[in-house]
Amino acid sequence: MRVPLVYDEESKLVDLNTDELLEALSAIARLKKHFRVMDPSAALAEVARFVRGEQQLVPCIGGSKYFYIDWNLDVWRCEAWPEPMGSVFDLDRLPDQRQPCNDCMMGCYRHASILMHGAVAVTDSVYALGKGQLRAAVGLLFQRSVAYSVWALSVEELPRAALISFARRTGQRRSTPQAE
Numbered sequence: 232m233r234v235p236l237v238y239d240e241e242s243k244l245v246d247l248n249t250d251e252l253l254e255a256l257s258a259i260a261r262l263k264k265h266f267r268v269m270d271p272s273a274a275l276a277e278v279a280r281f282v283r284g285e286q287q288l289v290p291c292i293g294g295s296k297y298f299y300i301d302w303n304l305d306v307w308r309c310e311a312w313p314e315p316m317g318s319v320f321d322l323d324r325l326p327d328q329r330q331p332c333n334d335c336m337m338g339c340y341r342h343a344s345i346l347m348h349g350a351v352a353v354t355d356s357v358y359a360l361g362k363g364q365l366r367a368a369v370g371l372l373f374q375r376s377v378a379y380s381v382w383a384l385s386v387e388e389l390p391r392a393a394l395i396s397f398a399r400r401t402g403q404r405r406s407t408p409q410a411e
Contacts, residue, residue, distance in 0.1 A: 252282050270338070273383035274345045278336050287333040289376045292344045294328030296351060311335050346388060349380035 247255065256279050262268050277287055293299075294308030294316065301307065305315035308328050317325045352371050359368040371377075 249282055253279060256282070269342075271342055271345055271383050271387050273379060273387075274338070274342045277341055277345060278338075281333065281336045288379050289344050289348045290331035290333060291340050292347055292351065293332065293340045296327075296347060297340060297343050298322075308332075309335075309337060309340055311337065345380055345383050347380070349377050349384060352377045352380075 256275050259268060259270060260272060260275055263270075263272065273289075277289060280287060291309070294312070298316070299307040299310050299312075300319055301315075304319040306317055306319055306322055306325060307315050311334070316328065352374065356368040356371040359365075359371060
């Protein structure tokens, strides 16, 4: 049984050609200067690379640290994956599906992948170090994709979290959409 998707490639609701889609992504990036747009700039850049047919910098984390669970309580790598990984009741025994996948550009997975990739690499590096695999531990950290993920997190998410925390501590009210 195939799980109904939240999108359909044949749908005419959103039917943009490559240039129109790239312009829409550019417009979103421009809006970020004036409004709080939750899409990380690095994720928007990944989507643009995907649309242009270029190689992705960060692989999808779907099936490893991020899953889709349907109404039958089946765990899927993502909504577009052809088969479930297993039941939610077996989640602690389901193996991570770590093979790189860049077959689609679903925002919820792409954004999480960008923001979590660096942290996942640090965790994997610590595990490798614990097994005495120093070369593997260092190799896991010194990748362009890890640096890109950490950069994305540091320039957008951490300053926003710091501003929110500061405002709460000082009792300040939000004065601009960006300060939220």
